[in-house]
Amino acid sequence: MNQDIFKNNLEKYDDPEMYDHLYDEYQKDLGIILKWANDDNPIIELACGTGRLTIPLAQRGFQMIGVDLHEGMLERARQKAEEQGIAIEFVQQDCTEMNLLVKSSLAFMTGNSFQHFLTNEVQDGLFQSVRKHLINGGIFIFDTRNPIFKELAVVDEYEDKYIDKNGNQVIESHRDVYNHLTQILNCQTHRRIYQDSTLIAEEQDGISLRYSFPQEMERLIAANGFEIVHVYGDWEENELHAESVSMVYVCRVKTD
Incomplete structure (x- = not known):
């Protein structure tokens, strides 16, 4: 996977402090993550940015691994975690080619980061990379904007x-x-x-930003070895309908 596809699409994140100023208080997506979180394995956050969710989950006692391609965002996350006395492993890796020495029961990616994966090839690469790091029956939660x-x-x-x-x-x-x-x-x-x-x-x-349609998402998820447990129209778990702003997917690795 050519990382230039991502690196050329990261201008919006060149000021991590401003990113925090605008978005650090947003917590609507935390509730669903907490419903599926457990202490059995480290939890993996993809495209973790400045640790907006990684840090509050670690504060609740969960072992966290945050993965992102943008070193500036990761440095900001490390600084915030250190200031709060929290131990989190932040790793700079391409989410389509993760190489972590763990398997988890939960991985998640929020903030519509799925839309950064612009081609069918890299979308498949993302799912395969996540699947490699989940146990059988492991959960992957992510959101993407609904194409209205x-x-x-x-x-x-x-x-x-x-x-x-x-x-x-x-x-x-x-x-x-x-x-x-x-x-x-x-x-x-x-x-x-x-x-x-x-x-x-x-x-x-x-x-x-890539937009994917609901039927397209169903096929993509199934083709990469996952099954849909829930799909919502927002992080408040409302039903997905034609005018929903978001599509929030809770997916499970299919068991053999």
């Missing part, structure tokens, strides 16, 4: 405003364009940063 056609059918241009970690006003202009042949949404962002109404910096970045 009426939203993807048009070029989407919009603005976001927020206060950054330095107290500056940030205005982001977004332009999202979906390619129906590749099922990939190309998202470009132009960021203007203001200090006391004065423009002090401008930045640009982008990200590409």
